[in-house]
Amino acid sequence: MNKLSSLALAVCLATPVSLLAQGGLGGGGSLDDPAGRPDCISPTERALIAQLTAAWQASGQALPSYAGVAPYAFYPQAGNLYEDLWISNYVDLDGSSGILDWHCGSYTYDGHDASDSLIRSFGEQLLGVPVFAVDDGVVISTADGNPDMNTVWSGQPANFVLIDHGGGRTGYYWHLKNGSVAVSTGATVVAGQQLGLTASSGNSSYPHLHFGTYDVGSATEVFTGACNPGPSGWVDQEALVTTPFVWDFGFSRLDLASIDPPDAFPRTGQVAFADPSIYHWVLLPSLPAFSDWRVVYKRPDGTTAFDTGNFGFGNSTSFKFSWLWWGFDIPEMHTLAGEWSLELSINGTLLVDAPIDVLPVYDPLFNHAPEPISAELLPADPGINDVLRAVVTSDSVMDDLDYDMLTHDWTWSVDGSVVRSVTTGARSDMLPALSLGGYVTCDVTPGDGTDSGATVALEAAIQGPAFSTSGQALGGVGGAPEIVGVGSLVPASSVKLVLANAAPSSAAWLVLGAVAINAPFKGGVLGPDPSPPGFFVLQQTDADGLTRVDTTWPAGLSSGLSIWMQWWVQDASGPRGFTASETLHGVTP
Template structure:
């Protein structure tokens, strides 16, 4: 759905988009009138000096909310019945040829998925939009007895922001070890209309782990499929890239789980009272948050809509009669309001809109985008870094730095901000898929609000094992056992806005064995032997605090020796 609104500062209304009454004296594109005041000063000498100085009245700020848009409800399943039937029939044939056992498991099987099989962070740079529809009628019902699905949907949909991220690349991974029994590639991948079209996809069979279990990965990027029919894959192995092929209105992964040909919901909740199929089940993010922000010189076309990449400018000039600011967000409740503030480079407040209504009260928007157009005349004459703040429901969501400059100059582009992150899990076992998750800000990730990509370089004991440029705020590698194990894992992440690279950050994870008991003082860790006795006695003799193993704490005495001998005798569990 789309709601067009115009919330305009007095004294004269402005029509939405770029339709403006040019005859109006308050036309925001009209330069302010300048008055010249002649002052004659009398001085004691026989001279008279005449000065001419411009006196400019306080100009009127005009503008407001131009439009608020929410996507239409999905009409029809994103895997069309005919396409689904053909793909599954081919998968059945491949399974038979490959000798895979597709029977023998029940709906109560205890397989757990250790991670969601898409790069990025859920409810952050990727948004979990739809779950399985559990209502067999024409109604909709998700696992939590809510409406985060659409009629007839048979999987999980996790969305990217726009085609900008798709074009950079967002990987899709195998959720479990398996065998490729279905694959399609070569189909157009930037579809925006919900009309039948072939998709790019991968189907995996996991019968060696759980007979009858399959996973489906749909709407993938043309040319990105990285596996072949009959190939065995490891969990965390890249299958392809997220896109919008097939019956799709925007880039997303449709992840589907089947057992013995029957779709099942992996989440556990009030309306799905089975055990969760996730090792760690996440919670829905229900509070409002912004997923992106930017600005553009002039007026945004009335026909623009995501997932087409958002229009972006890096700076404004005195030649710009107005500036449009856009936001993309989620979970906007009915009755919401907004507020904007324009602050001069000096820190002085130029204009405050006050709280204004978005103008809708009958529904909540799970996803939305909106844009505002403003003519702030002072931004054409006061050059430097302005601050534009946007509040949503009294909470500041954007603190943007907008550079204004003379039209004869081009301010230099600045690189994206450096990022940090962490390994997930922080202490991986040999059979764990390892993610590196960034804590990058969704809005304030680049000084000019450019689209940012991230180069992930992975090293195991100094040898490179993965190197990829991605738009996602997380990347992953298969279990370390796939690489033969190692002692040290390093990830280097470099952000880029396509014209400049930000600082590279490096994070190291030690994979070596750790002490198995308080008596395991020396390498090799994991066993207790004479080396631990020698090290303990050395530390005991030096009154090292690490030798303080028994009460009273703070005193190193014979009780610590007794405690060490008891621990040593017990060995490692």
């Protein structure tokens, strides 16, 4: 991306403030890459990559090449596309001096060999946006220690990770944050493992991840479409959005003429009677040529106080990426307190409907806590080979009514033990696959630097490779308990038998049997036969309704030996004072 001054951007726009007595469009414009921009990996770094790759191949450490490399299961960056991430450039498929992306558009530049996924500003960069390994592999090389808030292309060295993903495939992870690279040359990495943080190191002018895929030395476009037909390089390719959408928005009490993206924007949820004007700004990808805008301010009672009508931007060409700001002096906002609202429409479509508090006197201590969030764990029914993604699904613009940049706390636990706890400036996070299974929870908490929002708890039960469930669970008011078998049942290996979603602080019995009897019991079905050689293990659930039995699978057991397991929990909400899990069946390999 190219950072231009506000003065230069304003030249692109056709509606100066003077056209409206009460204000108007103040500035902004296209942030598109100019024709002839340099490659975001400099010639010096290209030569370095060639040397590193050749040395890696000669070292004997390179993973073997093979046909049929599997498609990627996720994009390797925290955040959600078209919410807090946006891909501005794809691989250039035009072999000449022209440009062509996979969907026959111009979202690329001449010679580009990767996907450039932007974050919204340096503000999010400072909060931290993780970058993850897209697949298993071995690290070919890394670089760190270089400046990471570059805004011009001057051939600067980048912080990066270069990974051999096997099958002749190499992954490029470029422009990382200074001091964030978390892996070293020769290290084995797994899909979903954090490599570093997003930034603007190297030949870069905007914080982003340059994610490239090279197959047997040639750049590969993993997105497929009309101009790159064939099977997608993604398990689930994200649908393309080419219509205007609000990537970020906020109000300001300050004139925005001096703001220059990717600088962090001033933000407020309130203005005072004494403020001479109210300003608002927007980051807006995919603005068509000859677009128009309209701004409406409404009083606290919902009636219209001010309506600009439609004005053209005067853009004779489309803007792939733009930022725009307006300033208005609304007379009634100097005398009428309450929650006002602004409506911003582009080309007749309402894109923003945002509240703003008008106060007699500005209150620097007042703060809106983040809005309640919704979230989900993906994939919906994970298995032992799936990287887990916790994703915030609620509104990405009206997530805080002071328009603050939000952090999210991500606390991942497996079988009751915390395995990852991070605070980031992104709307998703990842956990590598659990090859032996486990009961996974992820608590997600938004924060604005002053207050925290309500925590959303996500969970998933992933059965280990040697286990399967059958039979009927017996539920209570809180639903049915869950049993999770963790481990392979290889003789002398570790095994966990986890109980989750049970009544808190309650007695729980793990019933184990060599055969299944499926007999009526306490209003449910008792799966295992507890008579010898079967037995019981008494446990106590914790405050979250969780407990587990850790053991070592005995050595010397014959292959194909079966065991049936089931949890029964003392629970007054159960039909006869008990609830029970399904029956778990394990087989020694």
